Amino acid sequence: MRIDVLTLFPEMFPNVLGTSILERARERKAVEYHLVNFREYSDDKHRTVDDYPYGGGAGMVLKPQPIYDAVADITNKVAAERRRVILLCPQGEPYTQKKAEELAKEEHLILICGHYEGFDERIRHLATDEISIGDYVLTGGELAAMVIIDSVVRLLPGVLGNEASHVEESFSTGLLEHPHYTRPADFRGMKVPEVLLSGNHKKIEEWRKKEALKRTFLRRPDLLKDYPLTDEEKKWIGEWEKEGKT
Template sequence: MRIDVLSIFPNMFAPMRESIMGKVIERGLVEFNVIDFRDYTDNKHNNVDDVVYGGGQGMLLMPQPIFDAMAHVEAEAGNRGRVILLDPAGKTFNQAMAEELAHEEHLTFIAGHYEGYDERIRELVTDEISIGDFVLTGGELGAMTVIDATVRLLDEALGDEMSAVDDSFSTGLLEYPQYTRPADFRGLKVPDVLLSGHHANIDRWRKKESLRRTYHRRPDLLENYAFTPEEHKLLNEIKAEEKE
């Protein structure tokens, strides 16, 4: 996968060279480039923003630097790839979107700053994404969030092809509780079923606890969830236990 990011603060992306992302770059699974679109300005002051036509608060990013930076990406890569604009008005990012993006060969992110974008910049864009109903000072943190969630799903990125399968949201539910040694930590004990070695019982416990956690913390996820007959039974058990 090739990932290009257009930003005027390229140093903000230094953390992307660490942890899992750093490893996939080192191993050649991902080519990661940050392009400072201030380098593509055509005015003597290297300005990338200007006042809003018609009046209004703040400054808007001008189209010229971003269009020319995108032309650089296209010339170098042979295409723009799937172009993602980080914007509070975009579609809210979720795990399903990360799984979709993980199948792309080339992603280009536009991380803006200031009050917003000149509307014509959207002509370059295939997707507008928000990471939540709040506003940040710029799109860099949003871009890093989307990139991290996407890259970890690539084959071999986590070192174990099954590592991401049971993640929260991947199955439509929150992940079940997990434990490691010691089995008894200061009186807090690992559930007996996990120590039993009985795989069928362990699988059932995990499904039930995944449903329980989702039922308590994110009941909205269950509204459109496609329950299996076994899951319906488990959820009814959970509800009955809650009444006791």
């Protein structure tokens, strides 16, 4: 995969992209990162990328020309059958694990980071996707781009040491992840559940599945709205509902 990030602040990225799994992915040639300062594409002699909004109002708005030219330059240089151009903005669709898994199948991602008051509306015509990482306001799209890069790159083949590592993580199965324990078996009176020490893999798997469902029911019941519950799982939920009322 190749990832191009269009940003006015490329200096924000090297430490993040050069650390841990993201750096390992680059070393294993699973991904290439390219930071593009779209100010360099401005056709203004002062290299301006923003201007006052028509109709008045506070703040400055990013001009379309530098971003259009930057995207055109990248797409002319990089051949890719599967490419997505992602605009990071508050009006975009909420980002989810399902979306990360979808993007991880692409060859080329172009992430456009906004700044100032917002984008000229015509920039949206470039995007195949508009994404928001949450209902809050950030100074720019750089942190959102880092979140997307991290969540996507770790899904690429050969990046994680254990290919099964991400399969049972929170949101990957539609549920929150089950609890984890390690040594010691008894820490300050807090003991590891006996089933995890039993060596009975079938019972351990059943326990993990039930605990994942229970944690989701207690903390994120909204995730169960479209989750295909079995009759047994519905029975468990009924029991937990009764416990909550007593």
